[in-house]
Amino acid sequence: MLSKDYFLFFIIIIIFSFIGCDETIDEPTDNIYRFSDFEKAEINENSDFDIFDIIYGDTAQNPDNFDEIPIVQSTPLPSESSPAYLVVTRIDSILKNLKVTQYVHYCGHIMDEKKGIYKYDCSGFVGDFVLKVVLKNHYNNLDSATKKFHPDDLRPRAWGFYDYFRNILGDSFNVETKYWKVFTSIDSLQKGDIIVVRYSDKWRENKIKSGLTASTGHVMIAWSKAVRESENKVKILITDCSASGHYKDTRPVDNKDYPSDYHPLNSSGIGSGWMWFGISTIGDRRPYKYQWRSSTGKEYTLYSLNPEDTTHGRIHGIILARPIGEIK
Numbered sequence: 001m002l003s004k005d006y007f008l009f010f011i012i013i014i015i016f017s018f019i020g021c022d023e024t025i026d027e028p029t030d031n032i033y034r035f036s037d038f039e040k041a042e043i044n045e046n047s048d049f050d051i052f053d054i055i056y057g058d059t060a061q062n063p064d065n066f067d068e069i070p071i072v073q074s075t076p077l078p079s080e081s082s083p084a085y086l087v088v089t090r091i092d093s094i095l096k097n098l099k100v101t102q103y104v105h106y107c108g109h110i111m112d113e114k115k116g117i118y119k120y121d122c123s124g125f126v127g128d129f130v131l132k133v134v135l136k137n138h139y140n141n142l143d144s145a146t147k148k149f150h151p152d153d154l155r156p157r158a159w160g161f162y163d164y165f166r167n168i169l170g171d172s173f174n175v176e177t178k179y180w181k182v183f184t185s186i187d188s189l190q191k192g193d194i195i196v197v198r199y200s201d202k203w204r205e206n207k208i209k210s211g212l213t214a215s216t217g218h219v220m221i222a223w224s225k226a227v228r229e230s231e232n233k234v235k236i237l238i239t240d241c242s243a244s245g246h247y248k249d250t251r252p253v254d255n256k257d258y259p260s261d262y263h264p265l266n267s268s269g270i271g272s273g274w275m276w277f278g279i280s281t282i283g284d285r286r287p288y289k290y291q292w293r294s295s296t297g298k299e300y301t302l303y304s305l306n307p308e309d310t311t312h313g314r315i316h317g318i319i320l321a322r323p324i325g326e327i328k
Contacts, residue, residue, distance in 0.1 A: 077191060083323035084192040086134040091192075091221060091239055094118060094129065094270060095250070101269030103243045106154070118241075118270050123219045125241035125270060126194060127156045130221075131323070138323045141179045158217030162198035165321045173284040181322040184286040186226045186234055186279055193222040193322045195238070197290070200303035200316040207310065217316075218242070223272050232279045234287075235295070239272045246273025246293045277318075287318045 078084035099116030109120040111129055120129060131139040139156075146153065146160030149167075153160055165182045169175050174183040189195075198217040207214035224237035238246055244267055245251035251271035278289035278299065289301035298312050306313030 081327075083135050083138060083325065083327055084190070086327065087130055087221070087323060088192040090130050090134045091223075095239070095272070098270060101241075101251075101271070103241055103268035120241055121215075122241050123157045123161065124155070126161075126219045126221060129241075135323055135327070137328055138179045138325075158196060158215065158219050159198050160216075161194070161196045161219055161321075162217060162317065162319055165196060165319045166198075166317065169319065176324060178325050179323060181324045183320050183322075184284045186277065186285050186287050186320070189222050189226050189236070189320060190322070191223055191225065193320055195220045195222055195236075195287075195318065195320055197318050198316045199314045202307070203303045203310075203314040203316075210310075220275075222320075226277070229276070229295070232281050233276060233295075234279060235274050235276050237272060238275050239270070241270045243268050244292075245271055246275050247295075249273030249293070287320075289315065290318075 077088055097113065097116045098118060100118070102119045103121060104110075104119045106121065106124065109124055109128070110117050111120070112118075118125070118129060127139065127142065131142065142156050142161070142164065145164045145167075146156045149163040150157065150160050156164075165180065168177055168180060168182045169184070173185065174181070174188070176182075196217065196219050199215065204214040204216070218240070220238045220240035220242075222236055223239045226234035226236050228234050249271055250273065251267050251269065273293065275293070276291040276295045277287040278301070280286050280288055289299050291297045291299055300312050300315060302315045302317075303313050
């Protein structure tokens with residue numbers, strides 16, 4: 001029989017193991033998702049999951065022509081002497097080494113290079129798994145700067161990325177600092193650039209008041225240049241860590257042999273696929289809305305343009321950034 005002292009010691013260990021993870025994934029709090037950009041998918045009539053089933057059906061993957069999508073290898077790499085090149089090669093090594101991946105809350109994140117296990121949310125993938133590994137000075141600059149905007153965050157999250165980059169940009173369309181080139185024109189995008197979507201604070205407040213979850217935005221890496229489909233619409237190959245994949249994605253959508261939370265390469269986690277972005281035709285050709293996995297799917301757009309749509313009218317803004325400067 002266990003002694004009283006041993007039992008007490010065991011209880012203390014359990015308590016300490018949960019310190020720092022005091023907010024559960026599904027439970028809204030006053031400081032919702034302080035640690036993570038994890039967002040639980042909503043399954044309703046406006047959800048991407050339902051739209052996906054309607055658009056793709058059982059066999060068709062997308063109504064668009066596959067031949068119009070350029071292959072990944074056609075996208076030129078950044079200069080080998082640039083920080084952006086290290087971002088691309090780091091992500092490429094992760095994709096090649098990937099054996100198990102999943103989109104998880106901050107408290108469940110794992111990076112085990114030997115076993116090929118990578119589990120995190122969108123901002124954790126870009127920040128901790130990529131920038132922190134190959135561009136430590138850039139990461140440290142980002143980390144310290146984002147804390148000025150969101151002091152309670154334990155590491156850079158989507159709104160931190162956006163607010164810092166937006167502060168750098170000021171009233172300009174293109175600004176370079178010691179570590180970052182921040183810009184708005186989709187035409188300047190290259191492979192390895194960071195795309196940051198920030199969700200509206202008002203949208204988040206409304207979601208939380210309704211007892212639902214709300215992340216701060218989405219962070220992703222451009223894996224191609226923007227391919228123009230029309231004057232105000234482009235498609236971009238994206239690499240990210242998300243709850244569900246995009247069009248022609250590397251993450252399997254459905255595998256009947258395994259439950260989605262068991263199969264090593266399930267529909268969530270790190271992968272690459274195509275997204276569509278709506279572009280402002282006034283001035284700087286800045287993206288302001290997106291479609292997650294289909295050019296005919298529902299658009300996620302600015303909160304100010306569609307505040308009544310509690311699922312899709314969520315965006316505060318979209319900004320683009322590229323690591324630049326010396327590599328140390």
